[in-house]
Amino acid sequence: MPRALPIALRNLFRRPFTLRYPKERREPFDNYRGAPRINRELCIRCWNCIRACPSRAISINPQTKTPRINLGKCIYCGECAEACPTRAIRMTKEFELATLDKGKAVSE
Ligand code: SF4
Numbered sequence: 001m002p003r004a005l006p007i008a009l010r011n012l013f014r015r016p017f018t019l020r021y022p023k024e025r026r027e028p029f030d031n032y033r034g035a036p037r038i039n040r041e042l043c044i045r046c047w048n049c050i051r052a053c054p055s056r057a058i059s060i061n062p063q064t065k066t067p068r069i070n071l072g073k074c075i076y077c078g079e080c081a082e083a084c085p086t087r088a089i090r091m092t093k094e095f096e097l098a099t100l101d102k103g104k105a106v107s108e
């Protein structure tokens with residue numbers, strides 16, 4: 001208790017660490033892992049990303065024959081981007097992904 005008191009007093013006069021989101025925003029850090037996005041032009045359909053995904057969030061879009069990521073299943077680990085030989089998948093800084101429409105929680 002005696003050691004905690006000075007810390008408590010010091011913090012009493014500090015600005016809060018939290019932001020008034022969404023009014024106040026902070027740009028995510030450079031290595032932040034937000035939504036993975038796929039550049040179809042670069043995809044060579046090797047399916048390394050599907051094999052690398054630990055949460056089985058990636059499937060094949062039957063129309064385009066390119067990967068499709070279910071953002072509801074994705075855990076934003078970045079393994080797919082690491083495994084992609086052509087850098088067709090990259091982790092973006094997008095984090096505002098909440099939606100009531102499951103069909104929109106897809107990255108392709
Ligand atoms: S970021 Fe991780 S969980 Fe999400 S699709 Fe890529 S490998 Fe799968």
Ligand code: SF4
Nearest residue numbers: 043044046047049084
């Ligand atoms: S690993 Fe890259 S190139 Fe291979 S299927 Fe996935 S996105 Fe396409």
